[in-house]
Amino acid sequence: MRIVTGDDIGSVCSWLFAVEALRAGHVMPPADLRDSLVENGGRKMLVRTAWIPGLASGVKAVTIYPDNPSQTPPKPSVQGQVLLFDEAGGHVVAVLEGVDLTAWKTAGDSALGSSLLSRPDVSTMLMVGAGSMARPLIEAHRAVRPSLEHVMIWNRNTARAEALAKAVARDGVTAEAVTDLDLAVARADLISSATMSTEPLIRGEMLRPGTHVDLVGAYTPSMREADDTTLARGRLFVDSRATTIGHIGEVMIPMQSGALTEADIEGDFHDLVQGRVARNSAEDITVFKNGGGAHLDVMIAHAVYLALEGR
Template sequence: MRIITGDDIRSVCSWPMAVEALRAGHLLAPADLRDSLVENAGRKMLVRTAWIAGLASGVKAVTIYPDNPGANPPLPSVQGQVLLFDEARGDVVAVLEGVDLTAWKTAGDSALGSSCLSRPDIRTMLMVGAGSMARPLIDAHRSVRPSLERVLVWNRNQARAENLVQALADDGITAEAVTDLDAAVSRADLISSATMSTEPLIHGAALKPGAHVDLVGAYTPSMREADDAALTRGRLFVDSLATTVGHIGEVMIPLASGAITKADIQGDMHDLVQGKAGRRSDDEITVFKNGGGAHLDVMIAHAVTKAVAAR
């Protein structure tokens, strides 16, 4: 059994590697998934399991403490570990640092969705939220869409947005902190949102033709980041029906109100990767809900473990 640290993960991972691991995993049969979520005073513990026949099985256990980034010193809001099991023998192959793996998995998932759905000539990205996932999402999206020339950043705390913009500028990326979210949405070819919001931030009326919307933040039944108009103006896709429908407010709330129906979900990541669904024209708006799932962690963990062993 290998113990794989965050440093190990960073030493072998790249965005092309992560995206390709997820793409290859979605050429296999859908995973068998089970989740458990418990809450205490706004804090959460999430345990996700997945079995991917022909690849591997695994468990990810994480805690989610929203107040941690404001601690002194700051702590990650998400902490945990991933257990990777050999699919044939059933033994534990590796224990991997969950925080680092989650970033690669989550942003890689969104980047793979963008590679299937966003226009290849997009120029402007809007990052909604400047938390721990913002930079990985920006880097992952830029890796699959090198045409991106400018990054706009909006955050409720303007100072955090400006700090992220400065970090991007230090790395030679043209970036701008914005305060008018609707105006920024109307400028963006790609909108990626990673917040803890329970009220819609992205208004469909502001979306321009041809935009791609990547919704990452919502992960509980009460959370959502885009309004009904965004989902009805755009064609809606999800990474996994099993982890979004019936689990996440982004989809559950408009389904319950009748704003959308299950038939409005145009496909999942298996459909996108296998060419069964996708963008149909340059002018249509596409919306992708990144719901996550342990199957994605297993795909990335399997690729990382192989890379570490080869090294």
């Protein structure tokens, strides 16, 4: 059994590596998924399991302690590990650092969605939110769309947006913090949103034809980042029907109101990667919901393990 640290993961991972691992995983049969959530006084333990026939199986177990960052000394709010099992023999082949792997998985998920749905010539990106996933998302989107040359960043705390813009600019792209979200939405070719919002931030009436919208942050039944007009004007895709329908407010809330039906979701990664659905024209507005899931962690973990073993 191999112990894989965050540094080990970073030594073999790149955004294109992560994207290709996820792409290859969706040529395989759909995963069998199970989740378990235990809560205690605002603290949570989440266990997510996935079995991908012919590839691997795995378990991701994490704790979420919201008050940890305010402790002395500060501690991460999310901590955990991923266990990777050999699919044929059933034994554990690796234990991987869960927080680092999750970042590669989450941003890689959105980047794969962009590589399949955004226009190849997108040049201006809007990042909604300036939290821990914002910079990885910007980097991942730029990796699959090198035409991105300008990044706008909006955050409720403008100082955080300004700090992120300065950091992103050091990566060789022009970046700016913006305060008018509607105006920024109207300027963007690609929008990625990673917030904790329970009220829609992105207004669909502001979207221009050809925009790709990447929704990352809404991961509970009460959360959403885009309004009904966004979903009505756009062609809606998800990474996995199993982890979004009935689980995430971005699709649950409009389904409950009648603004959206399951039939309005045109495809998931299995459909997109295998060519059953695609962007049809440069004028399409495409909306992608990044819902996550342990199967994605297993795909990245398996690729990382093979890369480390092959050294």
